[in-house]
Amino acid sequence: MEEISRKFPDGFAWGSATAAYQIEGAWNEGGKGPSIWDTYSHAKGNVKKGENGDVACDHYNRVETDVQLMKELGLKSYRFSISWPRVQPAGTGETNAEGIAFYNKLIDTLLENGIEPLVTLYHWDLPQALLDDFGGFLSEKIVGAFVQYAEICFNLFGDRVKNWITFNEPWCVCGHGYATGLHAPGDLSDPGRKPYIAAHHLLLAHAYAVEAYRKNFQQEQKGKIGITLNAEWWEPVSDDPRDVVAANRAIEFSLGWFADPVFLSGDYPDCMKKTCGDRLPRFTEEESRLLKGSSDFFGLNHYSTHYAGRQNPCVAIQTLPHEVALLFHSSGSYRKAFKSLFSVIVGNNYLKDIGVLTYPNDAEWTYTDMGWAVVPWGLRKLLLYIQNRYAPEGGIIITENGCAMKEKNREEALDPNSSPALAKLKFFHGYISEVHQAISEGANVKGYYAWSFMDNFEWSLGYHPRFGLVHVDYKSQERTVRPVGKWYSKLSKENEIPPLSFVK
Secondary structure: OOOOOOEOOOOOEEEEEOOHHHHOOOOOOOOOOOEHHHHHHHOOOOOHHHOOOOOOOOHHHOHHHHHHHHHHHOOOEEEEEOOHHHHOOOOOOOOOHHHHHHHHHHHHHHHHOOOEEEEEEEOOOOEHHHHHHHOHHHOOHHHHHHHHHHHHHHHHHOOOOOEEEEEEOHHHHHHHHHHHOOOOOOOOOOOOOHHHHHHHHHHHHHHHHHHHHHHHOHHHHOOEEEEEEEOOEEEEOOOOHHHHHHHHHHHHHHHHHHHHHHHHOOOOOHHHHHHHHHHOOOOOHHHHHHHOOOOOOEEEEOOOEEEEEOOOHHHHHHHHHHHHHHHHHHOOOHHHHHHHHHHHHOOOOHHHHHOOEEEOOOOOOEEOOOOOEEOHHHHHHHHHHHHHHHOOOOOEEEEEEOOOOOOOOHHHHHOOOOHHHHHHHHHHHHHHHHHHHHHHOOOOEEEEEEEOOEOOOOHHHOOOOOOOOEEEEOOOOEEEEOHHHHHHHHHHHHOEOOOHHHHO
């Protein structure tokens, strides 16, 4: 049966995304200070094969050619992050002229090529000095430090940057940083308290930075500012009310942890307050007032879906091997995985607080190279959930969605008829089709950013997973557009979903 093409609303933003630490390289060049990811990745056992972001994609030295490739792909927008220690090497105080010049060049080059920048202020690379000086996000001092840094960026770049994101994926910052230990700083000393403390200070830093932008910059610069939250969809395993409650609880303990304070009530979900007691910090009335409504749009990163339900010992035993295998797959080493597993089993832990059981996946689901299930309808359900629960005035922007598929070599990656190339194409076609359906059902979605523009350093997994629309040969730094990149290019240029057969 012939496919029916589907147009998106006029003005829909098509783009791709990256992050500073994952692509820039030049980790100790141009006056940049060390970040917690420099420190974390240089320590043995934290990243697979001992890899790090020292060179990455060498984007720091390849801005012009990378932006030219974006232009050729027809991207209307590009989401990137600013490295805090490249702008402020010590996290406070003096700025770095060479780092500022780099971002000025990137922003100007984008605009000269008709590409709108969407800038993330924090994508996980905290200045190491702030962790050393006062504990980073575990201290209230991070609020003032972040606001100072944000104001520097607004002042330096806000005349040209009209779309800002304060934080990328706070759940990963706090959950992986302090509950699983899979991300920097990898602190597992108190996984029942520290994730909540870090999240509390992160939310306050967001709120006060937004207040500063709205008071001092927004009227003149006429930009928008928001936050990006990551969320998987949790589907009830049955219609049993206990399973429905469990699935809702899983969403509230992950997405709601950050979305409720910003988009709904200025406070945490009730289920979190009841479960965590005094381990969960409290907002003052003034802080709640600042938080509520502190985002001009709802930034969303989404990758997969799970079945969730009530506790069941038999099911727990059945799913345990898969959950443990996924943990080991996501860890930089067996030592790291065992430490993470031990922290969940012994004592209080945020993950234990969730209290929801993940049920077996559908037998027909396929998986990415990350071990994540490919479930396009989960994104549609999540978009409609966000629209119905939060009704964000500025709409929803999908700031990340994408996949890595296992590729044997460069030739297989670039062959449009290879299994990984076809799987990657089907992923994007399926998920973007569900975005279109969600819009037709009432979700106010304003844009979609593919993760990622090019292959890059994927945190604790190093360089093995390849998410890019563009393939990167890390030895030569040669960039080559994948078949799915050509498909996405047609989509971006025509604002209409191309048929799957387009790249064959």
